[in-house]
Amino acid sequence: MKMTELSLIWKDKLENVDRLRMNAPVYYAVDFEIKKELELPVYGYITLKGSEANYRVKITEIKKYEPMPGIIKKTTKKLQTLLKIEEVQDIAAIPLSEFRKEDGTYLKRVTKFSYGMIEEEKEIKIKKFREFTPEEKELDENVRKKYGIALPFSVIEKLVKVKEELELNKKEWDKVIDKVVEKYKKRRVDPYEAVGIVAAQSIGEPGTQMTLRTFHYAGVAEMNVTLGLPRLIEIVDARSQPSTPTMEIYLKEGIREDEEKVKEVAKKIESTTIIDVADVITSVADMSLTIVPDSKKMEGRGVKIEDIVDSLSKLKTYKLTVELSEDRIKVRLPEASYKKLYLLGESIKTLTLRGIKGISRAIVRKSRDSSEWVIYTQGSNLGDVLDLEEVDGKRTRTNNIIEIAEVLGIEAARNAIIEEAINTLEQQGLNVDVRHIMLVADTMTYNGVVEAIGRHGIAGEKESVLARAAFEITSKHLLTAGVLGEEDHLRGVAENIIVGQPVTLGTGAVTLIYKGKKR
Amino acid sequence: MEYTRFEIARIIGARALQISMGAPILIHVPEDLIDPLDIAMYEFKKGAIPITVKRKAQ
Amino acid sequence: MYLIVEQEDVIRIPPPLLGEDIDQVLEDLAREKIEGNVYSFPREEVKDPAERKYIIVLLLSLEKVGEGVIVPGDGAVYQKVRFKALAFHPELQEVIVGDVVDALKFGAFIRFGPIDGLLHISQIMDDVIDVDVENKRFIGKESKKVLRVKDKVVARIVALSINDANPRQSKVGLTMRQPGLGKFEWIEELAKGEKKEEGGK
Numbered sequence: 001m002k003m004t005e006l007s008l009i010w011k012d013k014l015e016n017v018d019r020l021r022m023n024a025p026v027y028y029a030v031d032f033e034i035k036k037e038l039e040l041p042v043y044g045y046i047t048l049k050g051s052e053a054n055y056r057v058k059i060t061e062i063k064k065y066e067p068m069p070g071i072i073k074k075t076t077k078k079l080q081t082l083l084k085i086e087e088v089q090d091i092a093a094i095p096l097s098e099f100r101k102e103d104g105t106y107l108k109r110v111t112k113f114s115y116g117m118i119e120e121e122k123e124i125k126i127k128k129f130r131e132f133t134p135e136e137k138e139l140d141e142n143v144r145k146k147y148g149i150a151l152p153f154s155v156i157e158k159l160v161k162v163k164e165e166l167e168l169n170k171k172e173w174d175k176v177i178d179k180v181v182e183k184y185k186k187r188r189v190d191p192y193e194a195v196g197i198v199a200a201q202s203i204g205e206p207g208t209q210m211t212l213r214t215f216h217y218a219g220v221a222e223m224n225v226t227l228g229l230p231r232l233i234e235i236v237d238a239r240s241q242p243s244t245p246t247m248e249i250y251l252k253e254g255i256r257e258d259e260e261k262v263k264e265v266a267k268k269i270e271s272t273t274i275i276d277v278a279d280v281i282t283s284v285a286d287m288s289l290t291i292v293p294d295s296k297k298m299e300g301r302g303v304k305i306e307d308i309v310d311s312l313s314k315l316k317t318y319k320l321t322v323e324l325s326e327d328r329i330k331v332r333l334p335e336a337s338y339k340k341l342y343l344l345g346e347s348i349k350t351l352t353l354r355g356i357k358g359i360s361r362a363i364v365r366k367s368r369d370s371s372e373w374v375i376y377t378q379g380s381n382l383g384d385v386l387d388l389e390e391v392d393g394k395r396t397r398t399n400n401i402i403e404i405a406e407v408l409g410i411e412a413a414r415n416a417i418i419e420e421a422i423n424t425l426e427q428q429g430l431n432v433d434v435r436h437i438m439l440v441a442d443t444m445t446y447n448g449v450v451e452a453i454g455r456h457g458i459a460g461e462k463e464s465v466l467a468r469a470a471f472e473i474t475s476k477h478l479l480t481a482g483v484l485g486e487e488d489h490l491r492g493v494a495e496n497i498i499v500g501q502p503v504t505l506g507t508g509a510v511t512l513i514y515k516g517k518k519r
Numbered sequence: 520m521e522y523t524r525f526e527i528a529r530i531i532g533a534r535a536l537q538i539s540m541g542a543p544i545l546i547h548v549p550e551d552l553i554d555p556l557d558i559a560m561y562e563f564k565k566g567a568i569p570i571t572v573k574r575k576a577q
Numbered sequence: 578m579y580l581i582v583e584q585e586d587v588i589r590i591p592p593p594l595l596g597e598d599i600d601q602v603l604e605d606l607a608r609e610k611i612e613g614n615v616y617s618f619p620r621e622e623v624k625d626p627a628e629r630k631y632i633i634v635l636l637l638s639l640e641k642v643g644e645g646v647i648v649p650g651d652g653a654v655y656q657k658v659r660f661k662a663l664a665f666h667p668e669l670q671e672v673i674v675g676d677v678v679d680a681l682k683f684g685a686f687i688r689f690g691p692i693d694g695l696l697h698i699s700q701i702m703d704d705v706i707d708v709d710v711e712n713k714r715f716i717g718k719e720s721k722k723v724l725r726v727k728d729k730v731v732a733r734i735v736a737l738s739i740n741d742a743n744p745r746q747s748k749v750g751l752t753m754r755q756p757g758l759g760k761f762e763w764i765e766e767l768a769k770g771e772k773k774e775e776g777g778k
Contacts, residue, residue, distance in 0.1 A: 190523035512646065533652060538592075539652070
């Protein structure tokens with residue numbers, strides 16, 4: 001690609017690049033000034049460390065900075081220019097020394113911003129994901145040809161690395177590959193293996209050794225986390241709210257090393273509801289609710305009576321008359337309905353005054369390897385927490401799997417199921433091969449939403465009438481099936497057992513043919 | 520072809536059943552083998568079982 | 578009546594017969610099973626269930642369909658085959674030609690193919706019938722016409738019930754009480770009489 005025009009080069013952070021990538025096309029406010037007249041569209045190269053360009057963006061507009069909704073800011077202050085970013089591309093790293101300045105000299109490092117020209121006919125390689133190196137590709141093809149199998153990516157990667165590190169000659173390496181393939185083949189599961197039941201038993205048997213009581217989470221004395229069998233049941237039942245939702249919030253560089261800063265964030269997050277700082281008294285006589293704030297609690301949480309009045313305006317569904325006297329607030333409804341009064345009372349009590357809804361407590365502790373401060377919460381609200389600027393979204397975690405599915409997607413939820421289940425088992429000292437749990441997680445998520453294993457989820461979706469009837473609530477399924485004239489094709493395990501035929505797994509799935517000899 | 524363990528189980532089992540029902544044995548088998556299952560396993564080792572597996576096409 | 582049909586069936590080859598020339602074994606077993614067996618036309622081709630069945634008289638050609646399968650629980654080989662054969666297919670209202678093979682007090686048995694049909698005494702002729710069981714003959718009281726064993730007749734099928742399990746016990750009901758039916762001689766005489774009449778005019 002010929003590049004004779006000037007390009008922009010600037011140093012930026014990975015998070016900004018990610019945000020640009022997710023929101024493009026978008027206006028990006030930057031802290032440097034573009035004084036030159038440039039012909040649009042112009043390319044911008046972003047460097048993370050200052051020595052090579054890692055990303056290329058297409059800029060279609062350049063204008064002076066003015067505040068606007070929906071723009072992404074490079075920094076919080078000193079914004080001077082708005083760039084309209086159309087596209088973000090990963091590129092194979094180009095050393096900045098290949099860029100020429102207008103005076104003809106080559107660039108050295110870029111600490112903030114520079115103009116630069118890239119050589120004519122320089123090939124800009126756009127990276128997608130990690131692809132095979134030539135040696136890896138050759139190995140992969142050879143293995144496929146010789147053995148007829150495709151080794152996993154990680155194995156190929158390692159084999160090539162080992163060859164280099166140990167400096168193997170061809171004969172030795174062939175032997176290594178041979179052994180690797182042999183071991184790989186041995187570990188493969190045979191088709192028609194009853195993996196489902198094996199997984200169920202592999203998880204169930206250790207389950208009988210798990211505790212039935214919850215106990216305190218060692219290390220964070222104040223917090224209660226559900227452990228053991230009850231937690232495993234929660235995970236597998238896809239409960240919308242775990243009984244002890246909790247989050248581990250990690251913060252960004254610059255904040256996480258400072259205990260005070262982290263404590264500030266924790267205070268910001270911890271939610272205060274009206275009931276935490278006030279009493280709500282229902283008066284049936286004059287159909288009103290009186291909110292009586294406790295001054296000590298209000299002070300402790302930093303809440304003023306005006307804040308309460310403000311928050312009442314959030315209750316849009318009710319037309320309220322609010323009377324503010326010196327030390328209390330009286331709330332009245334237009335209609336004289338006991339039920340509405342009661343419901344209003346309940347809504348008011350749980351109204352969030354400050355902090356993030358759902359987070360009842362936020363505690364700051366040093367991380368396990370003591371390198372940073374981490375916030376542990378009681379209560380979970382992944383969506384709102386990730387919105388905070390100080391939060392490192394890449395490492396923050398929650399144990400609420402449904403929330404993860406909503407905020408981060410179904411694949412993330414699948415991984416969360418595996419992680420939570422493994423941790424629950426390991427915490428009890430039990431070792432279950434991850435494959436069994438992977439199967440459960442995959443089964444729970446393969447429809448795109450998190451479904452429970454039981455009759456409200458996967459088991460209830462079975463095609464076979466007999467299988468569902470054999471599982472739970474026999475009469476209902478049989479009756480409905482009879483009325484609707486359903487057919488059962490006898491493809492699954494349960495129905496074949498009921499009927500008395502060989503099951504379609506294992507040996508039952510084998511069709512034998514006779515190859516007779518002719519004379 | 521390489522058989523899965525289920526296929527091997529069924530092949531040997533079906534062959535043993537055949538032998539017990541009077542099927543002729545196609546290769547020379549040592550005389551001390553009289554149990555149909557033993558004979559079938561011996562035949563399998565020698566690759567002499569006239570039974571194979573029909574697999575579902577990819 | 579007779580037609581060439583194409584059908585499919587599964588032949589069971591028992592284990593003792595495995596190991597020899599499978600194709601010859603298959604043919605022998607197929608012949609044994611198929612010849613004399615009852616098969617049906619598909620429902621779409623023949624509406625009336627009574628007329629759907631036929632009996633195979635002779636196997637003409639045989640070919641294997643796929644490989645022989647071994648089924649769990651049985652060591653035998655089940656081979657699906659497709660064959661062409663000569664079939665005996667009686668139809669309702671069909672006019673048949675046959676021989677009287679037996680005379681009993683309720684009627685005569687007429688052989689017109691691999692099975693015999695029953696000619697009830699009420700269906701032999703338009704007359705009151707005297708049965709001479711000893712001499713195996715039927716005599717019409719008024720017409721004096723006689724039907725006895727070894728006579729050749731033309732009759733019509735009026736009832737049909739082929740027995741799948743025991744083809745030889747199939748029941749076919751016949752009648753001769755229609756113009757053009759009856760013992761050969763009766764028909765010839767009628768024809769002569771008509772000629773005379775014509776000649777006389």
